[in-house]
Amino acid sequence: MITAAIKPFPCISYNKLAQATAINIRSVSDDFYDNVKFFVTFFDHNNIQRGECTYEITTRDEYITWDATATGAYKIVAKGLGLELEQQVGNLFPFEA
Numbered sequence: 001m002i003t004a005a006i007k008p009f010p011c012i013s014y015n016k017l018a019q020a021t022a023i024n025i026r027s028v029s030d031d032f033y034d035n036v037k038f039f040v041t042f043f044d045h046n047n048i049q050r051g052e053c054t055y056e057i058t059t060r061d062e063y064i065t066w067d068a069t070a071t072g073a074y075k076i077v078a079k080g081l082g083l084e085l086e087q088q089v090g091n092l093f094p095f096e097a
Helices: 070-081
Strands: 004-013 016-030 036-043 049-057
Touching: 004 049, 004 070, 016 049, 016 070, 036 070, 049 070
Parallel strands: none
Antiparallel strands: 004 016, 016 036, 036 049
8 A cells, every 4th residue: 555644643543632644645536527536545654544535526627737756646636635744755655656
């Protein structure tokens, strides 16, 4: 599973206050024209799941801003959810070449 680091933010998980520090994103549907839905999972620093949601692109104008790469998906979803991606050593994402 690929995750990207995010600036920690508080969340309620299992009725306790937690800090989400990473996200995993996967596309669950894409019409290859103007709609794509991403499933987002939040994790803490111990890689324990702390929440989930979906983020959807629903207009052609927004869809064409995505370059159809994993890196682009993480960036567009983070921006849409108001999250700040954190720079890792070397690359923004561990899966970048």
